[in-house]
Amino acid sequence: EVQLVESGGGLVQPGGSLRLSCAASGFTSxxxxxxxVRQAPGKGLEWVGRSRNKxxxxxxxxxxxxxxxFTISRDESKNSLYLDMNSLKTEDTAVYYCVRGLRGFDCWxxxxxxxxSS
Amino acid sequence: DVQMTQSxxxxxxxxxxxxxxxxxxxxxxxxxxxxxxxRPGKVPKSLIYxxxxxxxxxxxxxxxSGSGTDFxxxxxxxxxxxxATYYCLQYGDHPFTFGAGTTVDIK
Numbered sequence: 172e173v174q175l176v177e178s179g180g181g182l183v184q185p186g187g188s189l190r191l192s193c194a195a196s197g198f199t200s201x202x203x204x205x206x207x208v209r210q211a212p213g214k215g216l217e218w219v220g221r222s223r224n225k226x227x228x229x230x231x232x233x234x235x236x237x238x239x240x241f242t243i244s245r246d247e248s249k250n251s252l253y254l255d256m257n258s259l260k261t262e263d264t265a266v267y268y269c270v271r272g273l274r275g276f277d278c279w280x281x282x283x284x285x286x287x288s289s
Numbered sequence: 290d291v292q293m294t295q296s297x298x299x300x301x302x303x304x305x306x307x308x309x310x311x312x313x314x315x316x317x318x319x320x321x322x323x324x325x326x327x328r329p330g331k332v333p334k335s336l337i338y339x340x341x342x343x344x345x346x347x348x349x350x351x352x353x354s355g356s357g358t359d360f361x362x363x364x365x366x367x368x369x370x371x372x373a374t375y376y377c378l379q380y381g382d383h384p385f386t387f388g389a390g391t392t393v394d395i396k
Contacts, residue, residue: 206385208333216325216333216376218385232383235290268332275323275338276378277345282332 173197173278175269180283187259191283193252193269200245201225204272205252207243209265210282217265221272222252237263259287291315291379295388303396308364310375310391317357318381324353324362327390328373336375337362369395 179191193205204227207219220233222243231243242255252269266282292315302308312322320340325333335344337353340360350365364371372395377388 215390216327216378216387218378218387221383221385234384272380274342274344275335275380276325276333277335277338279332279334 173271175271175278175280177267177269177280177283180267180285182286182288183259184289185259185261185287187287188255188257189259189285191254191256191267191269191285193254193280195250195252195271198271200250200252200271201247205243205245206270206272206276207241207252207254208268208270208276208279209263210268211262211265214265219254219267256285259285261287263287290384291318291382291386293377293379293386293388295377295391297391298389299392299394301394301396302367304367304369306367308367308371308393310362310377310393312355312360312362312377312379312388314358314360314379314381316382318379320356321379321381322353322355322360323378323380324351325376325378326371326373327376333376364393367393367395371395 174196176194206221223230240258244253268282269280270276271278294313322340324337327333341353374390
């Protein structure tokens with residue numbers, strides 16, 4: 172069964188940092204483009220960034236709202252994807268989803284909540 | 290950036306009705322558009338990809354059409370379990386962008 176499980180969310184102060192993890196199972200994540208999408212409480216969906224597959228050197232793209240603050244990386248040995256978030260702002264408060272970018276965005280994790288507040 | 294204009298923002302329809310939701314892109318995105326359903330408190334679920342291809346396991350009452358800048362999601366016969374918010378997403382150009390969503394209620 173194809174599955175994505177996020178972890179690492181929590182409460183962090185403005186200006187702080189956090190690392191989210193996404194563990195993939197049932198498929199080899201390095202073969203696929205992978206994305207992060209977030210949803211602020213009561214709001215719509217916002218694309219955060221993409222990591223292309225191994226064949227494309229895991230190159231990345233980011234939304235303007237997070238570029239320079241967030242970094243997507245991979246660990247092939249753990250079949251995992253990461254989102255390093257720095258200089259966090261209150262407006263980064265959201266549920267963060269890890270998504271497989273195949274056939275559109277076909278598989279989503281359950282999400283992990285990040286709350287940025289003092 | 291590609292702006293996605295989704296309409297209507299909400300609608301209320303009866304069981305058995307045919308429902309149509311549209312997304313308009315501010316520039317040509319070919320057919321690189323996907324539709325999601327998000328029930329309250331749940332994870333988004335992919336319905337349609339590449340504008341008109343049905344995601345595996347999704348009922349055939351959902352269909353997508355369009356290319357270029359104008360796209361449509363149709364639910365052929367609305368059922369109570371279709372009560373949800375529907376989003377489009379363009380992946381034809383970075384940064385990817387979502388529509389604002391359409392909330393579908395059952396009368």
